[in-house]
């Protein structure tokens with residue numbers, strides 16, 4: 001059984017969560033760097049990680065790392081790799097993405113075309129042919145060059161893993177599903193506690209929480225590029241990994257998850273998304289402004305992504321809204337409150353210093369997760 005080094009890239013700041021998820025799947029961590037968790041596993045690990053990891057952005061097979069400062073070196077070293085072990089004679093391949101930081105080689109287009117040419121030459125020799133037809137399965141390649149070190153990977157996911165398959169329409173400013181799941185996993189929420197998102201928009205955070213609560217794998221509702229790579233991963237492995245994930249679903253769980261938003265259209269989308277994700281029975285959605293939020297429940301958890309002023313609203317109204325949040329949540333003395341925003345001075349307007357805050361990059365946007373940790377519920 002071939003053992004691969006498999007990399008799960010993630011948002012900067014979320015590596016520890018991905019690392020835990022990988023460990024929970026039973027795989028050994030090889031390395032954790034900024035935005036990347038690398039682990040060791042066989043072909044089944046590729047299926048399991050694609051289907052089960054909630055916070056990873058995609059799953060890559062590590063092909064090689066080497067130093068190159070000229071295009072000639074790049075060509076020669078790419079050609080020297082055993083591509084025939086990965087790409088079959090009719091396989092289709094291209095460099096889907098080439099990134100370069102602080103390196104001599106930086107033109108993405110040149111990197112893409114040279115890598116492609118080198119692989120074509122390698123495969124022609126390996127398969128004793130003059131023509132590479134590329135009529136079969138797709139094998140997208142990703143190249144990442146940092147300080148002249150070239151990292152070559154194969155992308156097994158295709159669409160990013162944040163695409164769970166439950167969101168059919170593009171909505172204004174939804175939080176990425178992987179980040180929504182990360183917030184829930186960072187918080188002290190568990191299936192026995194209430195979870196409230198008072199600014200739920202299209203419902204990402206409540207839906208991700210419900211999937212976590214019912215142990216529904218995030219990748220059960222979509223396809224992955226490597227499902228067609230029968231030369232590397234027998235079809236049966238995918239079916240077995242899906243069966244495993246289906247067997248793990250907790251069908252008897254009872255969850256109390258609530259999503260509110262002032263925008264009724266967003267709430268309608270949230271309801272549709274929850275139904276697509278098979279979690280609508282666990283979530284109560286309602287259009288309601290945060291000012292009307294009241295509860296008699298204890299030890300609940302708020303996980304939310306309020307407006308932050310850069311994309312949708314202006315700074316003054318956001319500051320006012322945070323003040324309102326502070327007032328509304330003040331009586332919830334035994335609740336834990338987790339808020340993600342890129343708005344500086346959130347704590348000042350909210351009126352309370354967080355017990356902890358955590359920086360992360362949501363795309364290029366520097367954001368903070370403000371964590372107000374309440375007491376643990378009694379046993």
Ligand SMILES: C[S@@+](CC[C@H](N)C(=O)[O-])C[C@H]1O[C@@H](n2cnc3c(N)ncnc32)[C@H](O)[C@@H]1O
Nearest residue numbers: 174175199200201202204261262263289290307
């Ligand atoms: C950044 S978006 C949240 C996006 C959401 N996490 C998602 O995945 O779609 C902020 C949301 O706050 C809502 N909102 C703005 N003012 C509000 C208020 N006073 N009460 C409740 N919701 C409000 C907006 O309608 C918007 O959907």
